[in-house]
Amino acid sequence: MHLSETVNSGFFFLAPWLVFAPVIGLLINIIFGGWFMKRSWGERAVGVVASLASGASFVVSVLLAWSLAAGHGEAVIVPFLEWIHIGSLELDWAFRVDSLSTTMMLVVSGVGTLIHIYAIGYMHEDVRFKGDPGRFRRFFVFLNLFIAMMMILVSGDSYLMLFVGWEGVGLCSFLLIGFWYDMDTLGRPSWANSNAAKKAFVTNRVGDFGFLIAAFIMFWAFGSFQFDEVFEAAHSVAPGVIVAITLFMLVGVAGKSAQIPLYVWLPDAMAGPTPVSALIHAATMVTAGVYLITRSAELYTLVPQAQYIVAMTGAITALFAATIAVGQYDIKKVLAYSTISQLGFMVAAVGMGAFVAGMFHLVTHAFFKALLFLSAGSVILGLERGHHHAEHGHHEEHGKGKTKSPKGEKEGKRKEEHHEVFDPGDMRNMGGLRKTMPVTFWLYMIGTLALAGIVPFAGFWSKDEILLDASRHYPAVYILLSIAAFFTAFYMGRQIWMVFFGEPRHEAAAHAEESKPIITAPLMVLAALSLLGGALNLPFEGFHQLGHWLEYTLHEVEALPLDLQVAGISTLLALAAIFLSWLIYGRNPLKTGQPDPLKKPLGFIFTGMENKWFVDEGYFAVIINPFKKLSQFLADVIDWRFWHDWFHDTVIAGTYNWVSNIGLNLYADQKGIDAFANWLGAATQSISATMRKVQNGFVRSYALSVLLGVVLIVGYLILK
């Protein structure tokens, strides 16, 4: 039997395994994980189970994509189970295998599996640095849960299932950001991490609210959530309805994909372990918004007004976040703002109608951003190792280290006997790492060049396509995105010079150690993908593979050839930015304790960049603090003082007490009934005292009474 015949009949029936392989993985880890962890090979077992589960999901994605290709890209719907059947309302769970969803599936499960493998090594060290090795298993349970939820999101056949996955990944984001829920990023006991998780969840919720409104309007207008039915019905309804749906969906996208104004959770989400930042907040979850818009392409193309708003939101976010990234000192925060900026690129692309460009950038961004985050994780671990070496002399021995450091003497990490607070993510502590961590250095370089958009790395091709489309149709967006691209290259250059070049600015950097292969191997795969990923959609005649692939779903794909002018300008901008960053940061490398060289020339602008343009502070002042005051007022004054204290205690309880004590007890009972009863007794006594006198003992008086009685009776009888 030919392979093609097997493939023609399709592996589509495997679709549910996308979701259930990770679910099984997490169940195994929940049930047996505790038992595993007691053994010496426990951590490896947990990690392997989780990675295999994610890998199985990847294998299924590959098979589905293969079957789809063999079937000439026709979408296949695999019904799974009947969910809500009430009267004529039927909402079911079905899997949709088409070119768009398989693209997402491959990215999520592929990058996800690599990150699972990386996380085995990373978490092994991280739980020991934070002092809680038992938490290792929990991490992988949550990671598998995330993959399952993300799969539900991308493989759903209706907006309803998409939303189920949407909420699910929001939950996993919360669980994973707040993984070290009792600490802050430096390991001190604190609310900081759980606050960050809460912020992510609440901000996402605002976005979800928008999404729900859109879903409700959709159901009200079309009577269904299912993609095909919605898109068909959309053509015969007033455009105002579609505008409403698309704009409310944009709110959801702003929440999930961190656009203005709901991006504020993503930088705080760096509180989670680095694999989380890589997987969820760079490669997969945040791209759910871009996927949503691409999936709803038929809706968006009907309403150009909404498209413009989406494109501008993306472009402005891209520029705004890029400016903030320039002023950040934490290595992961720079990457976080970079992610927000790149998501802005993607949202701008899909807003402009360049869905292929947006998806292409999504894929390449997943590769190089995951690479960057994971390499940053490797850097952080290297610094942690160096810190340990510097403080304690040699490995595995924890004595009292009396090292003087530039940060001074402060409270140490919990369970360890450190004498200072050391932030391994602060770039001001780094420097010269290319000598001590060469592998990480080269991997980071590849990621940076890809992000900056230097040919022939993947980022160049995808970003260039977006810029090309913008230059043709939306000049304002083109200008904003070009400036953002300039800033992107600048801050990445700044980061490279600060972290890897110059001299170590802290002992930890001087003693930093390279990471183990289990950490660097997945990174090499990602680096290869960042280097070669451009081949997915080369803008030359006869190529445009991704474009052709997505055409099966999107139907209208504008395949633009390479425009040397646009490409040239963007490359020049990137190279100029890197040169500028070298002039400022590379030529005279920073010394320990030296302030950022941009501080003086840019003055208050740099302060703005450093402090994220005070947006969080603004939200607190305008929204959160008034809300807290209002809720405090409602709780304290209205609920306690008015309702409980006055109304309940004084009015109700007082009335009841008055009625029962004074009213009933005093007046009704004592003065009323008792008085009457007592009067009866007294009356009886007085009557009897009087009547007693008849019994006087005189016989003659008795005789007289008899006589009187006889007279009366006889008289009555006679006179009757």
Added chain:
Amino acid sequence: MVPVEYYIILSAILFSIGVAGVVFRRNPLVIFMSIELMLNAANLAIVAFSSVLNSFSGQIFVFFVIAVAAAEVAVGLALIVEIFKTKHTIDVDQLNSMKG
């Protein structure tokens, strides 16, 4: 003949005198005599009616009354003797120890 009304009026007068004696006199012997007088007044009335109605049952009844009166007096006198033995007086007004 003597009209029967005269007999009845006489019986009534005798009865009244007897009642007065019972109520107003303190000596028990006098009280018993008054009771006898009342009984005899009743007898007189019965006999008068029996003669008017030409029925003997009235006169038979009178015999019973006389017998009962006699027995009653006998008992009463015996009681008076006993009372005198304890209280050394036969004034009925003194017999008031059962007052309430």
